[in-house]
Amino acid sequence: MCDGLVQHVSSKDSLAYFAQRDTPGNRFATLVTPLELCVTTPPKPQERHALIKPGMQVSAIRRRGGHLECIKVRWGWSPIWSVGTMPPLTHLPLHLVMRSKVFDPIKHEGRVLVAVEGWYESQPPASPSQAQQLTYTTDRQSTPIFLAALAQASETPFGCDGLALVTYGDIASQQQRVLAFSAEDALDWLAPELGWEQAQRLAARLNGAQPPLEPAVTAQRPAQRL
Incomplete structure (x- = not known):
C-alpha cells in the first residue's frame, strides 16, 4: 500500500488539464495517453518533489455545484465514530x-482525485537481517496519475477532516492496490451519477486494462527515511 506521494503538479494545474475535457459533448477532445504504470528505483533525495506522507496536507480535486475545484486536506481521515x-x-x-x-455520507459527497507523479x-x-525495501511506482510516459480518494473537508476546519486513498484488489488474498486513473478515466470517479456497483465495475475494468507492473528495482533503506 502507498506510504508516500510525490505531488509536483498542483491541483490548480490539474484543473487546467481537465478544462478542455470536462465540457458537454467534448469531454475528451484531446488525445490522452493511457496509464502505463511501472515500478522503478526510488528517486534520490535531491530528485524528489513535494513528498507527502500520512498526516501532511495534500492537494485534491472535487466536484461541487457542477464545477471542479481544488482543496487542501490532511492525508488521514478520522471519522467521528473512530476518534x-x-x-x-x-x-x-x-x-x-x-x-x-x-x-454513506463520504462515499456520496466526498469522492476526490489526488494528482501525483508517483507513490512509494x-x-x-x-x-x-535486511532493511525494509522501497519501490516507486510512476507512469512510463511521465503523465499525471490520478488517485481515487474519499475526503471529509468541512467549510470550517474540523478535527475529523481528512482524506483516505481508495484501494481495490483480491479480498481473499488481501492484495490491495491504490485505485489509479489516467486523465481519460479520472473524471468518471467524480461523476455525480456514479453508483458503487459502477465503481466496482470501473475498478475491475482498470485492473484488467492495466499491464502487469514491471519487476521492481528496490532500494534498501529504512521506511522512516521516505
Missing part, C-alpha cells in the same frame, strides 16, 4: 466502503 479509538484512516478498501453504511510503497524484507 480516540483508532489512528486516522489513510487507506480504505473499495469493497468495505461499498458494503458499510457508516461510509514499502516491501517486506527478504530476511530479518
Whole structure:
C-alpha cells in the first residue's frame, strides 16, 4: 500500500488539464495517453518533489455545484465514530466502503482525485537481517496519475477532516492496490451519477486494462527515511 506521494503538479494545474475535457459533448477532445504504470528505483533525495506522507496536507480535486475545484486536506481521515479509538484512516478498501453504511455520507459527497507523479510503497524484507525495501511506482510516459480518494473537508476546519486513498484488489488474498486513473478515466470517479456497483465495475475494468507492473528495482533503506 502507498506510504508516500510525490505531488509536483498542483491541483490548480490539474484543473487546467481537465478544462478542455470536462465540457458537454467534448469531454475528451484531446488525445490522452493511457496509464502505463511501472515500478522503478526510488528517486534520490535531491530528485524528489513535494513528498507527502500520512498526516501532511495534500492537494485534491472535487466536484461541487457542477464545477471542479481544488482543496487542501490532511492525508488521514478520522471519522467521528473512530476518534480516540483508532489512528486516522489513510487507506480504505473499495469493497468495505461499498458494503458499510457508516461510509454513506463520504462515499456520496466526498469522492476526490489526488494528482501525483508517483507513490512509494514499502516491501517486506527478504530476511530479518535486511532493511525494509522501497519501490516507486510512476507512469512510463511521465503523465499525471490520478488517485481515487474519499475526503471529509468541512467549510470550517474540523478535527475529523481528512482524506483516505481508495484501494481495490483480491479480498481473499488481501492484495490491495491504490485505485489509479489516467486523465481519460479520472473524471468518471467524480461523476455525480456514479453508483458503487459502477465503481466496482470501473475498478475491475482498470485492473484488467492495466499491464502487469514491471519487476521492481528496490532500494534498501529504512521506511522512516521516505
